[in-house]
Amino acid sequence: MAKNVVIVGGGHNGLVCACYLAKAGFSVTVLERRDILGGAAVTEEFHPGFRNSVASYTVSLLHPQVIDDLQLHSHGLEILERPINNFLPLPDDNSLTSFPDPVAMQTEVARFSRKDSNQLPVFHDALDSVVQVLKDLMTEIPPKLHGGNIGDLWSLFRVSKKFNRLSLDEKQHLLRLFSSSAGELLDDEFESDPLKALIGFDSIVGHFASPYQSGSAYVLLHHVLGEVNGKPGRWGHARGGMGSITGAMAAQAAALGVQMVTDASVSAIKTDNGKVTCVELKSGESIPANIVVSNVNPKLLFLDLLEEQDVSSTTTEHFRRYKCQSGTFRMNVALSELPRFTAMTPENALTGGIILAPDLDYMDMAYRDALDYGYSRKPVVEMLIPSLVDDSLAPAGAHVASLFCQQFNPNLGSGWKDQKAAAADAIISTVTKYAPNFRSSIIGSKVLSPFDLETEFGLVGGDIFHGRLSLDQLFSARPMLGSGQYATEITNLYMCGAGTHPGGGVSGLPGYNAARKIISDH
Numbered sequence: 001m002a003k004n005v006v007i008v009g010g011g012h013n014g015l016v017c018a019c020y021l022a023k024a025g026f027s028v029t030v031l032e033r034r035d036i037l038g039g040a041a042v043t044e045e046f047h048p049g050f051r052n053s054v055a056s057y058t059v060s061l062l063h064p065q066v067i068d069d070l071q072l073h074s075h076g077l078e079i080l081e082r083p084i085n086n087f088l089p090l091p092d093d094n095s096l097t098s099f100p101d102p103v104a105m106q107t108e109v110a111r112f113s114r115k116d117s118n119q120l121p122v123f124h125d126a127l128d129s130v131v132q133v134l135k136d137l138m139t140e141i142p143p144k145l146h147g148g149n150i151g152d153l154w155s156l157f158r159v160s161k162k163f164n165r166l167s168l169d170e171k172q173h174l175l176r177l178f179s180s181s182a183g184e185l186l187d188d189e190f191e192s193d194p195l196k197a198l199i200g201f202d203s204i205v206g207h208f209a210s211p212y213q214s215g216s217a218y219v220l221l222h223h224v225l226g227e228v229n230g231k232p233g234r235w236g237h238a239r240g241g242m243g244s245i246t247g248a249m250a251a252q253a254a255a256l257g258v259q260m261v262t263d264a265s266v267s268a269i270k271t272d273n274g275k276v277t278c279v280e281l282k283s284g285e286s287i288p289a290n291i292v293v294s295n296v297n298p299k300l301l302f303l304d305l306l307e308e309q310d311v312s313s314t315t316t317e318h319f320r321r322y323k324c325q326s327g328t329f330r331m332n333v334a335l336s337e338l339p340r341f342t343a344m345t346p347e348n349a350l351t352g353g354i355i356l357a358p359d360l361d362y363m364d365m366a367y368r369d370a371l372d373y374g375y376s377r378k379p380v381v382e383m384l385i386p387s388l389v390d391d392s393l394a395p396a397g398a399h400v401a402s403l404f405c406q407q408f409n410p411n412l413g414s415g416w417k418d419q420k421a422a423a424a425d426a427i428i429s430t431v432t433k434y435a436p437n438f439r440s441s442i443i444g445s446k447v448l449s450p451f452d453l454e455t456e457f458g459l460v461g462g463d464i465f466h467g468r469l470s471l472d473q474l475f476s477a478r479p480m481l482g483s484g485q486y487a488t489e490i491t492n493l494y495m496c497g498a499g500t501h502p503g504g505g506v507s508g509l510p511g512y513n514a515a516r517k518i519i520s521d522h
């Protein structure tokens with residue numbers, strides 16, 4: 001008889017894992033706490049007639065292997081490329097636009113610094129060689145560096161072979177990217193503040209830290225590992241929003257016979273003799289399982305869903321200290337008209353991610369303010385207006401925008417209930433400074449503080465990646481040394497969420513890797 005698998009959480013990784021397992025002959029049930037599948041990758045109507053990707057909002061990391069294997073395009077998924085990568089309006093009404101075409105980009109940068117314009121291709125070439133190796137590692141099940149066996153030695157050998165492809169210079173560069181700060185790296189490479197801001201912005205996305213804090217360079221790297229329609233490093237938009245991705249995944253899961261249940265909040269995972277036996281729902285129902293796969297943040301799994309006596313004290317202690325702290329604040333706004341920026345605005349500029357943070361010092365200051373006051377009166381904002389490339393989201397002539405804002409102190413916890421309105425106002429004021437018609441164009445909104453991200457989406461500390469992307473929480477150590485291979489210390493209990501390798505973002509890879517591990521174990 002087919003082994004019965006219960007997946008706790010219907011986020012995109014849970015759905016991906018479900019598809020691969022069902023295809024391999026397992027009998028799979030997905031239990032999702034919300035009334036909608038997709039986790040942080042969903043499209044919702046947040047104001048009458050206006051729909052948006054209310055949390056995660058732009059695509060690049062979604063792996064082509066997952067797209068093909070799950071036949072996402074045949075289930076209606078269409079990914080539209082952003083005509084412009086990014087647009088950085090500046091306080092003096094100048095602006096820097098990131099064009100996909102490398103020559104156009106060099107010409108643009110030359111307006112600020114000829115030296116930087118010449119350095120840009122050198123910087124990208126150095127990054128590309130490292131990116132290729134890291135991309136290869138994303139589909140690897142990391143070797144076990146504690147308590148491993150001969151298979152792990154073989155895996156370690158394969159990993160080191162990949163690193164050995166790099167020249168000495170490239171290895172040195174990789175080391176810098178893993179250990180240094182984005183600020184330090186960019187100060188070494190470039191002289192123009194707007195260019196450093198444009199590139200360095202990614203180093204604080206979902207990472208509550210100064211761009212001058214060690215480790216932030218890796219976060220920057222994490223954001224350039226993807227591609228859109230075969231074009232490396234690009235970001236795009238799923239027509240119909242991120243819910244089209246998870247909708248296509250759910251359609252494939254249904255076609256493979258996966259049972260998906262919403263409004264099914266799991267309250268406990270039960271074990272007997274160190275082996276999983278069943279999951280219990282908040283409703284009181286108990287569902288027997290041969291195998292349980294957790295799509296939720298590992299902190300939730302080990303500290304909330306499992307009984308304390310079922311987990312070793314080392315593991316409990318590890319997850320008490322496991323860091324979850326994106327520091328992100330997310331607004332969705334319905335707009336009666338497009339924002340009109342006072343800064344120089346090239347054609348199509350508003351189709352890119354609009355970054356409001358003119359230099360790295362501004363990002364650093366916003367972080368320091370957040371430590372002192374919870375958030376900065378001068379917040380770091382990225383605005384994306386998906387309705388410019390997708391007319392399915394808003395009524396004709398109107399628009400929706402995602403405001404993804406960084407450096408909002410996650411440690412405020414429920415204190416965000418009191419601060420939320422003022423923080424949202426500071427964000428709106430910031431955008432309005434650059435585009436004076438912005439405030440008056442807002443006709444509806446959905447605002448998510450770090451606390452809302454936790455209570456509504458189950459993201460501990462509002463962490464968009466299910467755990468900080470720092471060296472101590474990456475690869476074989478994600479989420480913990482000895483459990484970085486999707487299996488846990490409890491027999492037949494696995495993990496498949498963003499808290500496992502290769503981490504957060506809508507990639508589908510934790511789900512894909514976890515499924516391969518489960519299939520090989522059983």
Ligand SMILES: Cc1cc2nc3c(=O)[nH]c(=O)nc-3n(C[C@H](O)[C@H](O)[C@H](O)COP(=O)(O)OP(=O)(O)OC[C@H]3O[C@@H](n4cnc5c(N)ncnc54)[C@H](O)[C@@H]3O)c2cc1C
Pocket residue numbers: 008009010011012013014031032033034037038039040041054055056057058059060061264265266267295296300328330404453456457458459463464465466496497498499503504505506507510
């Ligand atoms: C505001 C925001 C913006 C982001 N922007 C981007 C972006 O633009 N591009 C990108 O690639 N990534 C982005 N991300 C990151 C990305 O969305 C996440 O890393 C990714 O979606 C995680 O997927 P997952 O399936 O591992 O987990 P999740 O999506 O978190 O899914 C876990 C699921 O488990 C459910 N769950 C929790 N507890 C229980 C329980 N007890 N019982 C049953 N179900 C439970 C949750 O409701 C949820 O549906 C963003 C995230 C956020 C929050």
